[in-house]
Amino acid sequence: MTSSTFPAAGASRADAPQAAGLSIRHAVMELGDGDTRVTALDDVSLDVAPGEFLAIVGPSGSGKSSLLAVAGALASPDSGTVTVNGQDLSQLSQGKRAAFRLSNIGFVFQSGNLIPALTAADQLRLVNRLAGGPKTFDPVPLLESVGMAHRATNRPGQLSGGERQRVGIARALVSGAKLLLVDEPTASLDRARSREVVELLARQSHEHGVATVMVTHDHDVLGYCDRIVEMVDGRLGAPAPVR
Template sequence: MTLVMENVSKVYKDGPKEFKAVDQASLEVKPGEFIAIIGPSGSGKSTMLSIAGALLAPTSGKVLLDGENVAELSAKKITRQRLEKIGFVFQAANLIPYLKVKDQLQVINVIAKNKGQSRSSELLKHFGLDHRTTNYPSELSGGERQRVAIARALINDPKLILADEPTASLDSKRGREVVEMLADEIKNREKAGIMVTHDERVLDVCDRVVEIRDGKLENNDELSDDSSDIAYKPSEKAY
């Protein structure tokens, strides 16, 4: 799947005043490409991600998933798009506390009425969780909970993966493991991926780093082939 955002803006109004959370932003993410969006707090990162995932409608502009304008779809079709084509990984794992690990994944299959059952065992084994299938979230480490959340996001084999601060609650080692797992899934299965992050330590795992400031995208260029050994240095470090 290719994601294309064309001149997307999100404007909030407070009486006569307007605030542009996203301002004329354009971005394309191709299959097999993993992009990081960075920027100061309040710069529009999460808003941008929510618009990409059809959780939030833009005030203006287009969001195209495989050429289809999401804004022109009915609410029912948008919900189906999110369920079938988009996988979300959030800062908190948001696991259901009374469900065992294996059931965390199956609940998505039930909601989607989908044939993702066969991937459940495969994903849990792939993420090193096959010995944890009968454990509850409270019995898992932070890294294990986040891996379950990733497996759950991938159960329906989505074409677009969106991650919002997936390393925020993890130490550097576990955080890098999580991002590398996401990158492997995106590249090996030809998915499109976007990660919002403050964690500079994992930027080298991404194909491209885009900076957003005051709702405007900057540094929106692909990394060169020989840039994998070069640390990306944003213009402001405190975000």
């Protein structure tokens, strides 16, 4: 692990965005009105390279979810740019942005966020269909890569929390996403399962060249990450101490 160098928390020396992966330049985002107005992102610049597994830690309310939201084209910063795989997100219309998100960005949430009525295989098939993927799509190899092929016909209610997360990770990678945004993936898991899930995220990032950004409060899993940045009061700062 390298939790060492932090020139602007991973921003490259030149101010131009990198061609692949995620580049955020001088993002500012304010939320709320009047007295409740807060600067959720305060001049944030960040690069995450293909194949890099980055963790973002920081206190509650420091802006971590806001950062994931702008990186995932779910929210637009008031100023600054967000570039994913060379595409400046602000240049896309609302409709094009949704299509870009479907085929370029994968999301993994706390609880796996699976659809209760669908089997593991069908969770993946649905995303493939929504993204306009090939009719011949076979979910089994992807389920196999997360150790879940033997559970392909099980519904979420028949899976453990860790297994649900594994299916969620496979689903996030269905359309070949090269940016993976992961929010508190271990929140509902015990220690051993947490480590397994985060180790899987690290392996998927490295083997498939995926730029992965994981927000976590779980310091126990930081050893699997290539880089760790801390967010405080909307700003990215020094590396967090690894325990």
